[in-house]
Amino acid sequence: MFEFGIKDAIDILLVALMQFYVWRLMKSSGSLNIFYGILVFVVMWIVVSQVLEMKLLGSIFDKLVSVGALALIILFQEEIRRFFLTLGSQRQMKFITKYFVKRKSDEEEEHVDQQLMRIVLACDHMSKNMVGALIVIERDMSLNDIIKSGETIDANISTELLKNIFFKNSPLHDGAVIISHNRIMAAGCILPVSHNLNIPKELGLRHRAALGITSQSDAIAVIVSEETGAISVAQGGEFHLRLASNELESYLINALK
Numbered sequence: 001m002f003e004f005g006i007k008d009a010i011d012i013l014l015v016a017l018m019q020f021y022v023w024r025l026m027k028s029s030g031s032l033n034i035f036y037g038i039l040v041f042v043v044m045w046i047v048v049s050q051v052l053e054m055k056l057l058g059s060i061f062d063k064l065v066s067v068g069a070l071a072l073i074i075l076f077q078e079e080i081r082r083f084f085l086t087l088g089s090q091r092q093m094k095f096i097t098k099y100f101v102k103r104k105s106d107e108e109e110e111h112v113d114q115q116l117m118r119i120v121l122a123c124d125h126m127s128k129n130m131v132g133a134l135i136v137i138e139r140d141m142s143l144n145d146i147i148k149s150g151e152t153i154d155a156n157i158s159t160e161l162l163k164n165i166f167f168k169n170s171p172l173h174d175g176a177v178i179i180s181h182n183r184i185m186a187a188g189c190i191l192p193v194s195h196n197l198n199i200p201k202e203l204g205l206r207h208r209a210a211l212g213i214t215s216q217s218d219a220i221a222v223i224v225s226e227e228t229g230a231i232s233v234a235q236g237g238e239f240h241l242r243l244a245s246n247e248l249e250s251y252l253i254n255a256l257k
Helices: 006-028 032-051 055-075 077-087 090-097 106-128 144-148 159-165 205-216 245-256
Strands: 133-137 151-156 176-180 183-189 220-224 231-235 238-243
Touching: 032 055, 106 133, 106 159, 106 220, 106 231, 106 245, 133 205, 144 176, 144 183, 159 183, 205 220, 205 231, 205 238, 220 245, 231 245, 238 245
Parallel strands: 133 176
Antiparallel strands: 133 220, 151 183, 176 183, 220 231, 231 238
């Protein structure tokens, strides 16, 4: 007689969570149709091999599965890399370490708030003057490879400096600014561009680059549209569009504290 225990419930829950994470990862990278295709193939394989017990067709499916596993690793190497980076990030372990790690002092938190406010003020000014900008804020996952693609600055966060970098006649205004450890580390950086077909057509290359970097890391990207002046944020491969200055400030404070 089949017995269903708590271990079986946990097993089903973990598989469901894993499938949900894979689905979300595929959705953010624009590969959702491939995910659905894989699910259909797996269902067909189970029906043919286990339910109908077709030996010839089942053996063909078995061979395809063994070869397909390697093909999927090659096809989704970026998504797999991001999965393990996320799994190993410090933020995933905060629920364990939060009782043992010393909390930030009020002075440190106030300093972070001031730094974020300088970013918000710069974005607000550029929004009103229709100046395009792309600012990427590093979190737990290192962006050293991205930083190396641009011009090293390594300066304190300054509203005026950000405005000057993205000034239309500046040679660095087309690239991205990378902020790491509360410092402007580099400007004119090249970001991976997302090929997600679900991105609204009115969004330009800056938005695609923001989606690309946030799909491959836990960074936060702030975008100012050159065409509309709208301020948007990308995080986790998703957009938060048309934010007011106070909304941008609240979002960054909640996400980065």
